[in-house]
Amino acid sequence: MDFSLPPEITDIAQRIRALVETKLIPLEADPASYDEHQNIAKPLLARLRAEAKAEGLWALQMPKERGGGGLPMTGLAACYEEMNRSIFGPVVFHAAAPDDGNMRVLNMVGTEAQKARWLQPIIDGEVQSSFAMTEPDGAGSDPSMTYTKAERKGNDRWVISGRKHFITGAGEAKHFILMARTSGDNRTGLTAFLFHADQPGWRITRRIPIMGPEEHGGHCELEFDGLEVTDDNVLMGVGDGLRMTQIRLGPARLTHCMRWTGMGRRALEIAAAHIEQRRSFGTTLAEKESVQQMIGQAAMELDIGRLLTMRAAWLLDQGSLARKEISMAKIVAADALQKAVDTSLQLLGARGYSKDTPLEWMYRYARQARLVDGASEVHRMVLANFLRRLGKDFYQWGSYGG
Known part of the structure; x- marks a missing residue:
C-alpha cells in the first residue's frame, strides 16, 4: 500500500498550507474579521477569495474546464484538510458546505443547460446555493419521509407546497435544490427541483438560532405556498430524487x-x-x-x-x-x-x-x-x-x- 500523494497534489496542498498560515490564521485573532454571526466578514472574504483564485487554488473539486482544479477525491482529502486548519479556510477556497456538495451533484447529473444556468454561477462565486431537504415533521436522515409536495400544473410545470427547516445558507442563497414528493412511492416518489430565490411562492419564515458559529446565510426555516417550477428545472428525472440525494x-x-x-x-x-x-x-x-x-x-x-x-x-x-x-x-x-x-x-x-x-x-x-x-x-x-x-x-x- 502506498499512501504517498502525487507530486502535483502535494504541491497544491503545500501552497494551501502557506496561504492558510500566512494570510488566514493571523486574521482569526482580529474581531474585525468576523460578521455578526461569527463567520468571516464578507468584504474580507471577497479579498481572500480573489487571492485564492489568483493562486490557482479555487474550487478544486470542479473540472478545470469550468474554472476549477479538477482534483480526485484523494487529492481533495489532502487539500481540504489543509484548508480547515483555519476556521476561515473552506469558504475562502470555495470548499465549504453546502456549495461544495451542490456543485458536485450538479456537475455529475445536471444537463448542459442546467450546468450553464445553475452550476456555473456557483463555481464562479457569483451566488451561494442551498440544499432544501430537511423538514420539521419529516425528512432528515430518512429522505423518504418528505412531506413537501409538488403537484402537476398544466403540461410543463409543478406547484410546490410545504415546509423545510435547518436549511444551511438559505438566508443568502440564490440557487436552490429542493426535494419534494411527486408520488406516494417511497423509492420513486421524490423529485429534485431547481429554483431561484427571486421566484414567488416561497419565503424564509425565520433564521434558526444555533449553538455554534453560523455559515453565511445561517440555518433557516422555509415555507412553500405555490412555488412553480418548470420541467426543464427538474434535476435528473421525475422520481429520481432519492437517487439524487444518495449521489x-x-x-x-x-x-x-x-x-x-x-x-x-x-x-x-x-x-x-x-x-x-x-x-x-x-x-x-x-x-x-x-x-x-x-x-x-x-x-x-x-x-x-x-x-x-x-x-x-x-x-x-x-x-x-x-x-x-x-x-x-x-x-x-x-x-x-x-x-x-x-x-x-x-x-x-x-x-x-x-x-x-x-x-x-x-x-x-x-x-x-x-x-x-x-x-x-x-x-x-x-x-x-x-x-x-x-x-x-x-x-x-x-x-x-x-
Whole structure:
C-alpha cells in the first residue's frame, strides 16, 4: 500500500498550507474579521477569495474546464484538510458546505443547460446555493419521509407546497435544490427541483438560532405556498430524487470529514505549542505523563479518522459508492474532531475557554459534527445492516462494489 500523494497534489496542498498560515490564521485573532454571526466578514472574504483564485487554488473539486482544479477525491482529502486548519479556510477556497456538495451533484447529473444556468454561477462565486431537504415533521436522515409536495400544473410545470427547516445558507442563497414528493412511492416518489430565490411562492419564515458559529446565510426555516417550477428545472428525472440525494450526500459527508481532520489538527497544534511552554510544579506540561496520554490519544484518534477518510476517498475515485466506508469515516472523524478540540481546550484551561484562542469557536462548531449529514447513530445502523448482508465480506480489502 502506498499512501504517498502525487507530486502535483502535494504541491497544491503545500501552497494551501502557506496561504492558510500566512494570510488566514493571523486574521482569526482580529474581531474585525468576523460578521455578526461569527463567520468571516464578507468584504474580507471577497479579498481572500480573489487571492485564492489568483493562486490557482479555487474550487478544486470542479473540472478545470469550468474554472476549477479538477482534483480526485484523494487529492481533495489532502487539500481540504489543509484548508480547515483555519476556521476561515473552506469558504475562502470555495470548499465549504453546502456549495461544495451542490456543485458536485450538479456537475455529475445536471444537463448542459442546467450546468450553464445553475452550476456555473456557483463555481464562479457569483451566488451561494442551498440544499432544501430537511423538514420539521419529516425528512432528515430518512429522505423518504418528505412531506413537501409538488403537484402537476398544466403540461410543463409543478406547484410546490410545504415546509423545510435547518436549511444551511438559505438566508443568502440564490440557487436552490429542493426535494419534494411527486408520488406516494417511497423509492420513486421524490423529485429534485431547481429554483431561484427571486421566484414567488416561497419565503424564509425565520433564521434558526444555533449553538455554534453560523455559515453565511445561517440555518433557516422555509415555507412553500405555490412555488412553480418548470420541467426543464427538474434535476435528473421525475422520481429520481432519492437517487439524487444518495449521489450527493455520500461524497458530501466525506468532504465534511476531510475538513474536520484539518480543524482537529489545528486544535492539537494549539495545544502542543501551549504545553511546551506552560510550566507547572517545576516542569512543562509536555513533560507530564498525564498530558502526554491526553494529547497522544487525541492525535491517534484523529489519524484513524484521516485514514478512514482517505480510504473512502480512494474507493470513490475507483467508482465505488463506498457507502459503508463513508459511514465509518463520518462516525470516527466526528468523534475525533470533538476529542481533539475538547482535549486542547482542557489543556489550555481558562485560556481555552475564553475567546483569546479559536478553541471555543471550534468547540461549539465541533458538536454539530455528530449530527449533520446523518447522526452517528444512523450511520452505525447503516454499518450493522451492511454486516448482516455481507457477513465475512464486510471486512474484505479493496472495493466490494457497494
